[in-house]
Amino acid sequence: xxxxxxxxxxxxxxxxxxxxxNITSLATEYPTPFYCYSQARLLDNIRRCQAAFTPRxxxxxxxxxxxxxxxxxxxxxxxxxxxDTVSGGEIQRAVSAGFPPERIIFSGVGKSAAEIxxxxxxxxxxxNVESAEELMRLASLAETANQPVRVALRVNPDVAxxxxxxxxxxxxxxxxxxxxxxxxxxxxxxxSHPRLRLSGLAMHIGSQICDATxxxxxxxxxxxLVSTLKYEGITISHLDLGGGFGIDYGNGNSxxxxxxxxxxxxxxxxEAPDYTGDVVxxxxxxxxxxxxxxxTTVNYVKxxxxxxxxxxxxxxxxxxxxxxxQAEHPLIPAHRRGPSATEQxxxxxxxxxxxxxxxxxxxxxxxxxxxxxxAFLCAGAYCSVMSSGYNSRDITAELLIGQxxxxxxxxxxxxxDLMQFEx
Ligand code: LLP
Numbered sequence: 255x256x257x258x259x260x261x262x263x264x265x266x267x268x269x270x271x272x273x274x275x276n277i278t279s280l281a282t283e284y285p286t287p288f289y290c291y292s293q294a295r296l297l298d299n300i301r302r303c304q305a306a307f308t309p310r311x312x313x314x315x316x317x318x319x320x321x322x323x324x325x326x327x328x329x330x331x332x333x334x335x336x337x338d339t340v341s342g343g344e345i346q347r348a349v350s351a352g353f354p355p356e357r358i359i360f361s362g363v364g365k366s367a368a369e370i371x372x373x374x375x376x377x378x379x380x381x382n383v384e385s386a387e388e389l390m391r392l393a394s395l396a397e398t399a400n401q402p403v404r405v406a407l408r409v410n411p412d413v414a415x416x417x418x419x420x421x422x423x424x425x426x427x428x429x430x431x432x433x434x435x436x437x438x439x440x441x442x443x444x445x446s447h448p449r450l451r452l453s454g455l456a457m458h459i460g461s462q463i464c465d466a467t468x469x470x471x472x473x474x475x476x477x478x479l480v481s482t483l484k485y486e487g488i489t490i491s492h493l494d495l496g497g498g499f500g501i502d503y504g505n506g507n508s509x510x511x512x513x514x515x516x517x518x519x520x521x522x523x524x525e526a527p528d529y530t531g532d533v534v535x536x537x538x539x540x541x542x543x544x545x546x547x548x549x550t551t552v553n554y555v556k557x558x559x560x561x562x563x564x565x566x567x568x569x570x571x572x573x574x575x576x577x578x579x580q581a582e583h584p585l586i587p588a589h590r591r592g593p594s595a596t597e598q599x600x601x602x603x604x605x606x607x608x609x610x611x612x613x614x615x616x617x618x619x620x621x622x623x624x625x626x627x628x629a630f631l632c633a634g635a636y637c638s639v640m641s642s643g644y645n646s647r648d649i650t651a652e653l654l655i656g657q658x659x660x661x662x663x664x665x666x667x668x669x670x671d672l673m674q675f676e677x
Pocket of ligand 1: 320361460536635
């Protein structure tokens, strides 16, 4: 495994720094574990993303499920991105963080009536509908809306994607999306609905996809639906192509914004040269993942057979991806002692479950010792947002490094905080 360091995360004299902040020093100021994000890296990712998509006429909506910290969201909305949301809570956060309602898309397979009402009141830009049943519910709730409600149908294009089976979404048998034939029927049925403006098609084929081919195939299927609809007099003016662009977790594979944007633009140019509507993508992970790390302390190096355990103070409740998807996040020391032999460890947390294992047979150098500060890399997306308080552990703090200083953007949520909500 390579160590995917970034320009903003580097060793200086053996000490790991995020921008100008020394991680070891931060860990003396803030108790570990904590998440730490680089503002410069986040902004750089957004810049590269916009540079690839904007000139090709493709708008970017941040999929905020990847990281919905309010401070992070305001930085992202300040850069002019829209938001992709999947719950009433995300809509509330998006609006508070300054995303203009018309640039908020509401996706998700199980929107409740209360969430739909909330989205209608806020006046969000588009509902991505995932079933006939949802469309019916939306139509009846939209009766009292004072403006037409823009709707896209999320189609399941049934393409194979090479990623973890738990994060593929665009193949038959997934709960997501509508089959193209059924979408066609719904378009006919709702074409002249007085309140709903059914004018879009959406797709999202999965996450952590490192090859552009499935985007080409899926978009191609969407475009053949666009032309069938056109033949019937129904015009599609909004295409939402989802997110999923893979990042390098250390195995060298990723899908750059540039490659994704080029593939989408080429497919559109060759298969739908007269399409003049909007095109949107919804990246989440690729915007924030490599801007974040999880800083942790080695609690013990437990000698055992067949290998020693490295027992950290971070656990599966703080970083769930390894337990849930067998995901590997590279682990590196905050202070390099100098050349040393590489040893194999099983890296675990203190939670009382065998699943609380970050990795097995992990080669680590630097002769780890109790008290060492270490960092899990690429932990900006789907990490803090998926954390819990299992085992009555505190919920991890989040720091942002930017403009030469560290700012606490979420304080640690302690047991005293949590106990207040219980009788
Ligand atoms: N749009 C829709 C409709 C989505 O469902 C998702 C992610 C995205 C956009 C953003 O995809 P991204 O660009 O972040 O890959 N917890 C998992 C990932 C679940 C992704 C769910 N949907 C993980 O930790 O890998």
